[in-house]
Amino acid sequence: MNGMMLGRYLPMDSFIHRLDPRLKIGSLLLLLISVFFDAGFIGYGILGIFVIVLVILSKMKLSQVVKSIKPMIFMMIFLMFFNLLFIQKGTLLLSLGFLKIYDQALIQTAYIFIRLILIIIMTTILTATTKPLDLTLGIEHLLSPFKKIGFPTHEVAMMISIALRFIPTLLEETQRIMKAQASRGVEFSEGSLKEKIMSIVSLIIPLFISAFQRAEDLANAMESRNYNPEAKRTRYKQLIWKVSDTISFVCVCAVCAGIVTLSIVL
Amino acid sequence: MSITFKKVEHVYSENTPFSYHALKGVDLNIKTGSMTALIGHTGSGKSTLIQHINALLLPTSGEIQIEDVMITATNKPESLKPLRKKAGLVFQFPEYQLFEETILKDIIFGPKNFGIEESEAEIIAKKVLKLVGLDESYLEKSPFDLSGGQKRRVAIAGILAMDPDILILDEPTAGLDPQGAKEMLNLFKKINRSGKTIIIVSHDMNQVLEYCDDVIVMSNGKVERHESVDEIFKETEYLSSLSIDLPTITSFILQLNKHGFKIDSSIKDVDQLVKEIGGQL
Numbered sequence: 001m002n003g004m005m006l007g008r009y010l011p012m013d014s015f016i017h018r019l020d021p022r023l024k025i026g027s028l029l030l031l032l033i034s035v036f037f038d039a040g041f042i043g044y045g046i047l048g049i050f051v052i053v054l055v056i057l058s059k060m061k062l063s064q065v066v067k068s069i070k071p072m073i074f075m076m077i078f079l080m081f082f083n084l085l086f087i088q089k090g091t092l093l094l095s096l097g098f099l100k101i102y103d104q105a106l107i108q109t110a111y112i113f114i115r116l117i118l119i120i121i122m123t124t125i126l127t128a129t130t131k132p133l134d135l136t137l138g139i140e141h142l143l144s145p146f147k148k149i150g151f152p153t154h155e156v157a158m159m160i161s162i163a164l165r166f167i168p169t170l171l172e173e174t175q176r177i178m179k180a181q182a183s184r185g186v187e188f189s190e191g192s193l194k195e196k197i198m199s200i201v202s203l204i205i206p207l208f209i210s211a212f213q214r215a216e217d218l219a220n221a222m223e224s225r226n227y228n229p230e231a232k233r234t235r236y237k238q239l240i241w242k243v244s245d246t247i248s249f250v251c252v253c254a255v256c257a258g259i260v261t262l263s264i265v266l
Numbered sequence: 267m268s269i270t271f272k273k274v275e276h277v278y279s280e281n282t283p284f285s286y287h288a289l290k291g292v293d294l295n296i297k298t299g300s301m302t303a304l305i306g307h308t309g310s311g312k313s314t315l316i317q318h319i320n321a322l323l324l325p326t327s328g329e330i331q332i333e334d335v336m337i338t339a340t341n342k343p344e345s346l347k348p349l350r351k352k353a354g355l356v357f358q359f360p361e362y363q364l365f366e367e368t369i370l371k372d373i374i375f376g377p378k379n380f381g382i383e384e385s386e387a388e389i390i391a392k393k394v395l396k397l398v399g400l401d402e403s404y405l406e407k408s409p410f411d412l413s414g415g416q417k418r419r420v421a422i423a424g425i426l427a428m429d430p431d432i433l434i435l436d437e438p439t440a441g442l443d444p445q446g447a448k449e450m451l452n453l454f455k456k457i458n459r460s461g462k463t464i465i466i467v468s469h470d471m472n473q474v475l476e477y478c479d480d481v482i483v484m485s486n487g488k489v490e491r492h493e494s495v496d497e498i499f500k501e502t503e504y505l506s507s508l509s510i511d512l513p514t515i516t517s518f519i520l521q522l523n524k525h526g527f528k529i530d531s532s533i534k535d536v537d538q539l540v541k542e543i544g545g546q547l
Contacts, residue, residue, distance in 0.1 A: 010283060179322050180363035183355040184424060185379025190344065202375070205365035209410070 009131055016058035016129040020245045021138030027252040028126050034255070035115050035122075039262035044114045046262075050255050051121050058129045068124040069117060076116050083109045133237070136161035141239060155229045162218070170211060177206045269296040269319060269432065269463070274328035276314055288314040290487040292328070296465065296480075298431075301458040303474040303495075304467045305510060306484035312467050313358075315484065316434045319465070320353040321346040332432070351380045354430030358437045358467075361417035364409040369395070369420050372409055376428040387427070394423040399449055415446045422450075432463045439473070451477050475499065475513040475534055483508070496532040515539060 016024070035047065055065055083105060090104030127135070140157035147153050178188060186199045271294035278286040288311050296302055304312050317323040318330055321337050330337040335349050357363070366372035373394060374387035382390070392402055398419040404412075409420050422438065435454065439447035455477050458464045468474055474481060474495065481498040483491040485508060491498060499505070499516050512520070519531045519539065527546055533539050 012283070176357065177363060179317065180357045180360065182322055183320055183350055183357070184363070184376035184428070185347065185350055187344070187347065202363075202365050206362050210362055 008128065010060065010064070010128045012059050012129075014057060014059040014129065015244075016054065016125065018244070019129075019248055020239055020241055021130050021134040022141050022239060022241075023245045023249055024126050024130055025135070025138045025142060027249065028122055030252055030256045031122055032119060034259040035118050037259050037263040038111075038266075039259045040266050043259050043262045043266075044111075044118070046255065046258060047118055048114070051118055051125075054125050055121065058125050060125070060128060064128070065121060065124065068128075069120050072116065072120055076113065079116070080109050080113055083112055132164040133161060136164065137235070137237060137239060152229070158229065166211075166214070169214070170207070173210055174203065174207060177203055177210075268298045268333070270294065270331040271315075271318070272329050272331075274318065274325045274330060276311075276318070276323060277326045278314075280326065288487055289318075289325075292487075292489050294482070294489055294492065296463065296482075298333075298463050299458075299461055300480055301455065301464045301466070301478050302480040302482060303478040304465060304482045304484065305469070305471075305474065307508070310484040311487040312484055313436060314487075316355065316436060316465065316467065319432065319434055320355045321349045322355070347380075351428050352430060353432040353434060354425040354428050356422055356425050356433070356435045356438060358440060359418075360421035360425070360438075361414060363421055363424070364417060367408060368406050369400075369409050369412075370405040372420060373424050373427050376424050380428060390427050390429070391423070394426040395420075397426060397453060398423045399453075415442055418442065419450075426457070430462070432465070433457060434465045436467045437469065438466065439468075439470070447473075471499075471511055471513045472515075475516065483510075500531065 031047070031050075037043065039046075084101055085099065085105075087105035087108050088100060088102055090102045090107075092100060093103050093106065094101040130138070136157045139160060140153055143151065143153040143156065178186075181199065181202045182188070184202075186202055187195075188199050188203070191199065271292045274289055274292040274294075275287075276289035278284070278288055292311075292315065304316065306312050314323060318325060318337070319332060321341070324337065324341055325339055327339055332349060332353060335346070335352070337346065337349070364372050366375060370388065370391055373391040374382075374384065377387040377390055378384060392405070395402065395404060400416065400419055400423075404416075404420075409417060412420065418438075418441075422435075425433070433454070438454070439450055442450065451473060454464055454466065466478065468478075478495055480492065480494055482489055483498065491501070491504070499512060502512060502520065505512065511517070515534065515536065516531055519527075519529050519533060522529055522543070523531070527543070529539070529542050529546070533542065
């Protein structure tokens with residue numbers, strides 16, 4: 001659990017770390033959208049190179065990037081497996097009884113694989129280089145235009161920041177309970193299916209109880225300080241848009257525009 | 267046959283930006299049948315140290331011998347399961363580990379994991395529940411209906427039911443009322459007298475003085491002192507350098523001695539102290 005990379009902030013000082021969170025969130029959205037434009041392998045090549053440049057700029061290590069993909073591997077294999085079997089277009093490449101693999105299926109599966117990898121790495125870059133609090137601040141700023149139509153921007157941002165705040169706490173709690181139950185002879189990695197279910201139960205129930213307990217404590221603490229989501233508040237931390245942010249945004253837009261053009265041309 | 271640490275190092279999240287050197291060359295020998303207090307500041311490595319004794323954590327380097335089992339960095343986790351039964355670890359606020367529908371089921375959870383028959387485990391459960399001061403009417407209750415202090419007792423009973431030779435307790439009395447804390451410590455002393463080794467993490471020096479034989483002082487991931495209770499509380503300057511308070515009775519005797527009394531500072535008992543003062547008046 002200590003090796004978890006997904007969604008974890010890496011305290012470092014890099015070009016990407018210093019960028020404005022609003023820019024990073026906006027850029028991620030644009031890049032995510034462009035991932036789904038079908039610009040062929042050339043398009044994915046461009047995006048791939050761009051993502052590699054971002055990884056280098058953010059000073060992330062290769063091992064950290066690999067670690068961020070690892071937890072998703074099972075889901076990826078699952079998705080790819082079904083794609084391979086259920087897309088039945090193009091020419092038949094291989095036929096084993098009811099298993100039929102077509103060339104279009106192969107290409108589509110490769111696309112999905114590349115898309116997932118790109119999405120995971122892009123998201124990891126955002127969370128690894130942006131402090132959770134900056135992230136929520138950015139989201140709140142980006143959502144602020146919707147305030148006019150009655151969208152509860154502040155509440156949503158508060159919910160997100162609380163959720164993010166408690167991820168490490170809950171992970172710690174999970175580890176603590178796992179150790180306590182391991183001391184009572186539970187083996188989380190071994191045993192028959194029945195034993196495995198039992199060991200998960202012995203983890204989940206205490207975890208839920210403590211999570212609810214924490215939620216209640218937090219709600220009480222907020223209420224006792226008279227928390228009012230509608231109150232006007234100022235911020236200690238101000239977001240300042242710099243020249244480097246503008247330049248970065250132009251670069252991201254250029255890449256995305258390139259992908260969209262490619263997909264139209266092809 | 268005892269607990270021996272040889273040059274044990276432990277580094278959390280090695281080779282990452284979060285790397286933390288928690289144990290730095292720990293050498294230690296805890297005698298079988300002793301009741302040892304482990305003291306030191308938050309972050310001094312106490313919790314890391316005790317988790318090595320039942321192999322929840324493996325040393326980054328160095329070796330640990332628990333009776334006839336050797337633990338090194340290369341041990342396979344599955345070979346260490348018998349050790350979990352031999353060394354029972356009660357975490358801080360153990361009430362959070364309760365999960366079963368009834369107290370009986372929760373107490374027999376540990377023994378069953380170590381292969382003890384259900385019927386036999388139930389007999390043990392009744393025995394340990396009595397030991398921790400709850401009667402049999404609790405067996406069929408839900409652990410979640412209990413008060414905090416009662417939950418703590420049930421959780422400790424769950425570990426005692428495994429009948430460990432070594433009992434390790436991480437601040438077992440934190441958050442208990444004075445009466446409850448006293449009952450708990452008397453229970454541990456009783457278990458200790460029946461021949462079990464007990465290691466207890468504590469911040470309360472009065473408890474340490476009253477109940478323990480030996481004291482291990484940890485600071486910055488190192489074991490700085492490992493002495494008998496009488497010895498350690500003579501080192502007033504060292505303890506104050508770590509801002510560890512003396513037991514109330516010891517500091518009272520030292521104050522008296524400053525004003526002309528000559529009283530042995532290793533006296534632990536109030537009645538004896540009263541007699542001693544009376545004799546010198």
